[in-house]
Amino acid sequence: MGAMDAVSLLEPLREEWLKAVVAALADDEITALGLRPQMERFYGLLLQSVRTGEPTLVDSILHNWVWSQTITDLESEKASVIEVLQRILTATMKFLHAHFPPSEAFELLMALQPYFVHMVEYAAAQEMHAHLEHSTAQLEHLQEELQQLERSKSEFVSLAAHELKTPLTVIEGYSAMLKEAILELAPVEAQERLLALLEGVSRGTGRIREIVDDLIDILLIDNRMLKLAFQPFWLDQIFRSLADELAPALSERSITLHIRRFPGIERVIFGDALRLRQAFRNLLVNAIKYTPDGGRITVDGKLLPGFVEVVIKDTGIGIALEDQRRIFDKFGHSGSPLTHSSGKIKFKGGGPGLGLPIAKGIIEAHGGSIWVESRGRDEHTLPGSTFHVLLPLRDEPPGEGDESGVFLKIASYLKSPPWKGGKSS
Numbered sequence: 471m472g473a474m475d476a477v478s479l480l481e482p483l484r485e486e487w488l489k490a491v492v493a494a495l496a497d498d499e500i501t502a503l504g505l506r507p508q509m510e511r512f513y514g515l516l517l518q519s520v521r522t523g524e525p526t527l528v529d530s531i532l533h534n535w536v537w538s539q540t541i542t543d544l545e546s547e548k549a550s551v552i553e554v555l556q557r558i559l560t561a562t563m564k565f566l567h568a569h570f571p572p573s574e575a576f577e578l579l580m581a582l583q584p585y586f587v588h589m590v591e592y593a594a595a596q597e598m599h600a601h602l603e604h605s606t607a608q609l610e611h612l613q614e615e616l617q618q619l620e621r622s623k624s625e626f627v628s629l630a631a632h633e634l635k636t637p638l639t640v641i642e643g644y645s646a647m648l649k650e651a652i653l654e655l656a657p658v659e660a661q662e663r664l665l666a667l668l669e670g671v672s673r674g675t676g677r678i679r680e681i682v683d684d685l686i687d688i689l690l691i692d693n694r695m696l697k698l699a700f701q702p703f704w705l706d707q708i709f710r711s712l713a714d715e716l717a718p719a720l721s722e723r724s725i726t727l728h729i730r731r732f733p734g735i736e737r738v739i740f741g742d743a744l745r746l747r748q749a750f751r752n753l754l755v756n757a758i759k760y761t762p763d764g765g766r767i768t769v770d771g772k773l774l775p776g777f778v779e780v781v782i783k784d785t786g787i788g789i790a791l792e793d794q795r796r797i798f799d800k801f802g803h804s805g806s807p808l809t810h811s812s813g814k815i816k817f818k819g820g821g822p823g824l825g826l827p828i829a830k831g832i833i834e835a836h837g838g839s840i841w842v843e844s845r846g847r848d849e850h851t852l853p854g855s856t857f858h859v860l861l862p863l864r865d866e867p868p869g870e871g872d873e874s875g876v877f878l879k880i881a882s883y884l885k886s887p888p889w890k891g892g893k894s895s
C-alpha cells in the first residue's frame with residue numbers, strides 16, 4: 471500500500487482515531503478535553519509525515535511534551551513521553567483493527583510504523599537530555615551547598631579564633647599598661663610585690679593563650695585548613711632552637727637532652743619549619759613531662775629512601791600498649807583530670823591532651839607519619855617511650871595556588887600582640 475493510499479484511508483477517520491486515543495490516555499473528562507487539541511495536531515502531523523515521507527514533522531510536539539514535564543515528573547520517571555507514545559500506538563492498533571479488515575489494518579500499521587519508531591527514538595533522546603540537564607542542575611545545586619558549608623566552616627574557625635583572642639589581647643594590653651603604671655606611680659617599696667602579682671596574671675593569660683592556640687590548631691587540622699608555608703630548613707636548626715628554649719625546664723628537672731648528629735639532621739628539606747618546630751616541641755615537652763627528674767632524652771634519626779626519620783626517646787614512665795593509639799586522638803590522654811592544674815613541665819603534669827594530636831596533624835599535613843613505641847607504662851621500672859617521626863624529603867615546595875586566602879585571614883588572628891615579641895609558646 472502506497473503512502474498516499476494510507477493517508478486517504480486514514481484522513482476521514484480522524485474523529486474515530488481521536489476518540490480512541492484520547493480515551494486510552496485520559497482518565498477523566500477534563501484531561502480528555504485538554505488532550506483533544508494536542509492529539510488533533512498530532513494526528514494531522516503524523517499523516518503529513520506519511521504523506522511527505524518526512525518523519526521529523528512530529529518532533530516539535532514531542533519536544534514540547536518532553537520539556538513541559540516538571541521536575542517531579544522527571545524524578546518519578548512515571549509519566550514519560552515514551553510511555554504516552556506507546557499508549558498512542560496501542561490505541562492506534564486497536565483502532566485499525568476496529569475499522570479495517572485484518573490485512574488492510576496490517577498494511578496501514580506497516581505504513582505508520584517507521585514514523586512511530588522515529589518518534590520513540592526522538593522522545594528517548596530528548597528525555598535523556600532532559601534527565602541529564604536535570605541531574606546537572608541538581609549536582610550544581612549540591613556543589614553550591616557544599617561550598618556554602620565549606621565557607622561557613624572556615625568562617626566559624628576564624629570567628630572562634632577572633633572571639634577567643636580578642637579578650638586575651640585586651641587583658642595583655644591592660645597588663646602592660648598596669649606594669650608601666652606601677653613603675654611610675656606606685657611607691658618603690660610596693661613595686662616588687664605588685665610586679666610579682668602582675669607576673670602571676672601574665673603567666674595565667676600566657677597559659678590561656680597557649681590553650682587557645684592549641685584549640686585553634688586542632689580546629690584547623692580537623693577542618694583540613696592547616697596551610698603550610700613551605701621553605702627550606704634544617705632539622706638541626708629546629709632542634710638547636712628547641713634545646714635553647716627548653717634549657718631552663720631541662721635543668722629544673724635535671725634531665726639531659728642529647729641531640730645526636732644523625733644523617734639527615736643537616737640536610738636541607740622543604741617544609742613549614744615553624745609548624746614542624748611546634749610538633750617536635752610538643753614531643754620534647756612531653757618527654758620532659760613524663761620523665762622523672764634525672765632522666766635522659768635522646769634525639770636521633772636516620773635517612774631512608776625519600777624520607778628522614780627522627781626518633782625521640784626518653785627514659786620516662788612509658789605508655790601502656792592500649793593507650794598507644796588513643797594518645798594521638800583529641801583529648802585522648804590517659805592521665806587523671808586531677809593532674810591538670812599542675813605546671814607545664816612538672817613531672818606527669820597533664821595538659822588538655824592536644825599536644826600529640828597537633829603534632830600528628832602537622833606531620834601528616836607534610837605527608838609524614840608519627841607513631842610511638844613503648845614496652846608499657848611503669849613508674850618504677852621506667853621503660854621509656856620512643857616517638858618516631860617520618861618526614862618526606864622534599865627538594866621543593868609542593869604545588870602552589872590553592873585557597874590560601876582563608877589561611878591568611880586566620881593567620882592574622884594568630885599573631886601575638888605587638889608588645890609581646892613573637893609567639894609566646
Ligand code: ADP
Nearest residue numbers: 756757760797803804821822823824825826855
Ligand atoms: P597532654 O600531655 O596535654 O595530656 P598530649 O597530647 O601531649 O596531651 O599527650 C597525650 C598523652 O600521651 C599524655 O597525657 C600522656 O599520657 C601520654 N604521653 C605523651 N607523651 C608521653 C611520653 N613521652 N611518655 C609517656 N607518656 C606520654
